[in-house]
Each structure stands twice: as structure tokens, then as C-alpha cells.
Amino acid sequence: MIEFEATIIGLTHDGRGVARIDNKATFVPGTLPGERVRLVYHKRHRKYDEADLVGIVEASPARVEPKCRHYGQCSGCALQHMAPAAQIAAKQRVLAENFERIGKVTPDAWLPPLAGEPWAYRRKGRFSVRYVAKKERVLVGFREESNPRFVADIEHCEVIHPALGPKVGLIAALVGGLSAAHDIPQIEFAAGDDTVALVFRHLAPLTEADRQALVDFGKAHGLAIYLQPGNHSTVHPLWPEAPRLAFAIPAQDVELEFLPLDFVQVNAGMNQRMLARTLELLDLQPADRVLDLFCGLGNFTLPIARYAAEVVGVEGEHGLVERASANAARNGLGHASFQVANLFEDQRNESWAKQAWDKILLDPPRAGANELLEYLPRKGTDRVVYVSCHPGSLARDAGILVQKGFRLAAAGVMDMFPHTAHVESIALFERR
Structure with a gap:
């Protein structure tokens, strides 16, 4: 293959460098803006090309040595070669x-970025x-990284x-020693403050010897072991008999219990920082009535309940x-209540959607909340805080809220997933 030089001028949404060659975008993993690099083409397409990095002629000041020895092979991280601050x-x-391209809006103020420990956070x-x-x-x-059909051969994970993290190779050896090794396609993991759990999905019944091997591994490494023979409803503990997964939110004296496949924020330290910023932006008053949409287990709802007169999570x-309801009762928060509703369908006739709310918190999945914004917020709401896991959907929804009489008062990013290109952000909207 013929090598050539190019200058990297930007980053894609997935963390690859972008070079412009003959007026055509070329995407290059492992490169940073401003770098002069040597490349070879990997794949060529009609509208763009893909290239592999051969060498660095001029490095960016933001370049650092990746900590993980599997970096570049494993797709779990895309930016370990970039300093965390960068x-x-x-x-x-x-x-x-x-915001500029999709929402046609600009925040009145930028919030200082939130960041935490970049290693062993997941x-x-x-x-x-x-x-x-x-x-x-x-x-x-x-x-x-190079072929998503294959599983990266790793022994240790730094994030x-x-x-x-240090036991990935031991878990592989455990599964390799089972008679059901061919029938286990995935293992989910979840860590509470005191308990770390592994959930083994298995496509065929496990022998008694396999079950004992899993129990022995759990005992030896202090891990709770769950089995999943079918869909999510089939998950059940193998050892110990009744493990308890929970995490505390000390600032509001709240503890949330969860099941191993429940959604919880991936980064415990950043969750604490995100909660603090969310509460600051909501500016809760004792008489406030607050609506928390896409509330999950009550991660935001219950801390809000420590300051507001009433909060309803949907x-x-x-x-x-x-x-979430059980967590509210366990924490003595009777003025926090919860409703089930598909928020991607029209819910404007539901009682919670017709009520007056002083403040609304939105924490939607990647698709955003544009369906909700057709009928919310109502006139009584003067403040909306939007926590987002996708900058494109936040920008789109910001444009909608501005059209509905709000101003984008402040916005900023939160590094929930260090070393990845994932962008988590938060925005404050105030009634004009």
C-alpha cells in the first residue's frame, strides 16, 4: 500500500480524526486535530474514505500514551490517546x-465542564x-475496533x-472451563456500593458442575452470580441466595436499590456531580411542584424530593x-410518586400532563423528547432542566423550547464516559 501524509482537521462523532484529501473527507482512528500524520487507505467510498494511521509526523500537544495495553484493538475506548482535559x-x-447547526441556538452562558476520575469508573x-x-x-x-463481528482478546480493562477490570481474563478462563462454554453469548455486570454482580446469559440449561463452578468463582472473588436463561424477566440469583445491589447519594441522604439489568448511570462519581449540578440549576424552593420525566429508578426524583413540596416521576x-416507588418508601419520601407512561406516545390527557408544574426535569434516551414538547411544558412552568446523552437530540429540542418561549440560559458537558466519544450534557431553559 502507498503511504501518504495528511493533516487532521477535526474529530468525528465517534472520535476518529478527519483529514480532507482532494476535497473528500478521510476518517482516521487514533489521530487528533492539528496532527500531521502518515496514512494508508483502508477503505474507499464514493463520498468519504477510511485510512489507517502508519506514523505521526507532528503530534498534537494533547496526545498522551494510552494506558490500556489493548487500546486500538478493543472498541470500548476511542480517545485514550487524548489527554482527559482535551x-x-x-x-x-x-x-x-x-446547538448552532441543528437547534440554531446559543446558550447565554457555558457551564464549566464536569469531569471526574477517568479510570476504573464503569x-x-x-x-x-x-x-x-x-x-x-x-x-x-x-x-x-477493526471488526465488530469479533470479540477483542483482552485480559484487563482499565475503565x-x-x-x-483486572479479572476479565479470569472470567474468560472460567467460561472456557464450562461445558456450556458455547452457549454463553454475553455477561452483564453491575456494581453497587457493596456488591458487584455478573449475569450469565445461557442458551441451554447449565449442568450442576457448571453451576458449582460459577458459585465457586463468585465466592473466591466476592462477586454475586446471576443466571439469565431467557429474557430479562428470567434473571435470578445463583449465589448468594438474595444479593442486594444499591448505591447511596450521600448529599441528599438517599439510597437506591436496583436489579442487575436495571438502567443506572454508568459512572458513580459523575452521577454525584451531575445530581449536584441538576439540583443547582433547578433552584428548588420548598413550595415547588416538580415533574421528572424519564425518571427510571428515581435517581433524580428522590434527591429532588428532599427540597420540593411534591415530585412526580414518569x-x-x-x-x-x-x-422507584419502593425506593421512595424506603427513604421515607412520601411526597415522591411515580407513574407508568410511554413518553414516546401522546400522553397529554394524562392527569400529570395536565397539571401545573413549577419545574420540569427531562432525562430522555438518545431519541430525545420532541414528542413530549408538543404538549409540555405548560404555562405554569418557568424552568426546565434537560439532561442529555445525545447532543443532536438536545440541540433539536432546545430549538423547540426556544420557539415555545424559553431561553437557553446555560449549557455544558459532563464527562460521564471518559476515553469515549460519548457526549453527556445538561442545559437550563428559563421562561422569557
Whole structure:
């Protein structure tokens, strides 16, 4: 292959560098804006090309040595070669560009970026599992960077909770020793404050010997072991008999219990910082009535209840609402209540949608909340805080809220997923 030089002028949404060659975009993993690099073409397309990095002629000042020895092979991280401060600055630029391009809005003020510990932060996730005949062993990990059909061959993960990150290779060896090794396609992990759980999805019944091997592994490493023979409803503990997953929110004296496949914020430390900023932006008063949409387990709802007269959380998944209600009762927060509703369908005739709310919190999935914004917020709402996991949908919805009489008072990014290109952000809208 013929090598050539190019200058990287930007980053894509997935963290690849962008070069412009003969007026055509070329995407290059492992590169940073401002760098002069040597490349070879990987794939050529009609509208864009893909290239592989061969060498760096002039490095960016933001370039650092990746900490993980599997970096570049494993797709779990895309930006370990970029200093953490530069990562968060790049994410702030992505958010600003989305506001300008999609929402046609600009915040009155930019919030200081929120960041935390960039290593061993991930408390929730899913490992892929595959038996590889050529290697005569099982691989456990995330997908390969160069070929997502394959599982990366890793022994250690630097971003996963410290009870699991150093043990990825041991988990692979465990599965490889089971008679059901070919019938386990994935393992989910979830960490509470005191308990770390593994959930083994298995496509065929496990032998008693396999079950004992899993129990022995759990005992040896202090891990709770769950089995999942079918859909989510089939998840059940193998050992111990009744493990308890929970995490505390000390600033508001709240504790939330959850099940291992429930959605919880991946980064425990950043969740605390995000909650503090959310409460600051909501500016809660003792008489406030607050609506928390896409509330999940009550991660925001219950802390809000410590300051407001009433808070109602609305969530589409019945199980999460049941556990949110139980969490409210367990924490003595009787003025926090929960409703089940599909928020991607028109709910304007529901009682909670017709009531007057002083403040609204939105924390939607990637699709955003544009369906809700057709009928909310009503006239009585003077403040909306929007927590977003996708800058494009936030920008679109910001444009809608501005058209409905709000101003984008402030916005900023939160580095919930260090070393990835994922952009988590928060925005405050105030009635004009």
C-alpha cells in the first residue's frame, strides 16, 4: 500500500480524526486535530474514505500514551490517546456545534465542564463472549475496533470497576472451563456500593458442575452470580441466595436499590456531580411542584424530593417504576410518586400532563423528547432542566423550547464516559 501524509482537521462523532484529501473527507482512528500524520487507505467510498494511521509526523500537544495495553484493538475506548482535559474540551465543541447547526441556538452562558476520575469508573456494562476455535479458548470483552463481528482478546480493562477490570481474563478462563462454554453469548455486570454482580446469559440449561463452578468463582472473588436463561424477566440469583445491589447519594441522604439489568448511570462519581449540578440549576424552593420525566429508578426524583413540596416521576418501564416507588418508601419520601407512561406516545390527557408544574426535569434516551414538547411544558412552568446523552437530540429540542418561549440560559458537558466519544450534557431553559 502507498503511504501518504495528511493533516487532521477535526474529530468525528465517534472520535476518529478527519483529514480532507482532494476535497473528500478521510476518517482516521487514533489521530487528533492539528496532527500531521502518515496514512494508508483502508477503505474507499464514493463520498468519504477510511485510512489507517502508519506514523505521526507532528503530534498534537494533547496526545498522551494510552494506558490500556489493548487500546486500538478493543472498541470500548476511542480517545485514550487524548489527554482527559482535551477530551472534555472536544466534547464541549461538539455540543456547541450541534446547538448552532441543528437547534440554531446559543446558550447565554457555558457551564464549566464536569469531569471526574477517568479510570476504573464503569459500574455497568455488557461483555460479549465467544468461543474461538482457532485459539481453542473463550474470549470475553468488548468488540474489536477493526471488526465488530469479533470479540477483542483482552485480559484487563482499565475503565471498568476495579473489582472486575483486572479479572476479565479470569472470567474468560472460567467460561472456557464450562461445558456450556458455547452457549454463553454475553455477561452483564453491575456494581453497587457493596456488591458487584455478573449475569450469565445461557442458551441451554447449565449442568450442576457448571453451576458449582460459577458459585465457586463468585465466592473466591466476592462477586454475586446471576443466571439469565431467557429474557430479562428470567434473571435470578445463583449465589448468594438474595444479593442486594444499591448505591447511596450521600448529599441528599438517599439510597437506591436496583436489579442487575436495571438502567443506572454508568459512572458513580459523575452521577454525584451531575445530581449536584441538576439540583443547582433547578433552584428548588420548598413550595415547588416538580415533574421528572424519564425518571427510571428515581435517581433524580428522590434527591429532588428532599427540597420540593411534591415530585412526580414518569417512566415507561413498569419494573423501574415499581422499584422507584419502593425506593421512595424506603427513604421515607412520601411526597415522591411515580407513574407508568410511554413518553414516546401522546400522553397529554394524562392527569400529570395536565397539571401545573413549577419545574420540569427531562432525562430522555438518545431519541430525545420532541414528542413530549408538543404538549409540555405548560404555562405554569418557568424552568426546565434537560439532561442529555445525545447532543443532536438536545440541540433539536432546545430549538423547540426556544420557539415555545424559553431561553437557553446555560449549557455544558459532563464527562460521564471518559476515553469515549460519548457526549453527556445538561442545559437550563428559563421562561422569557
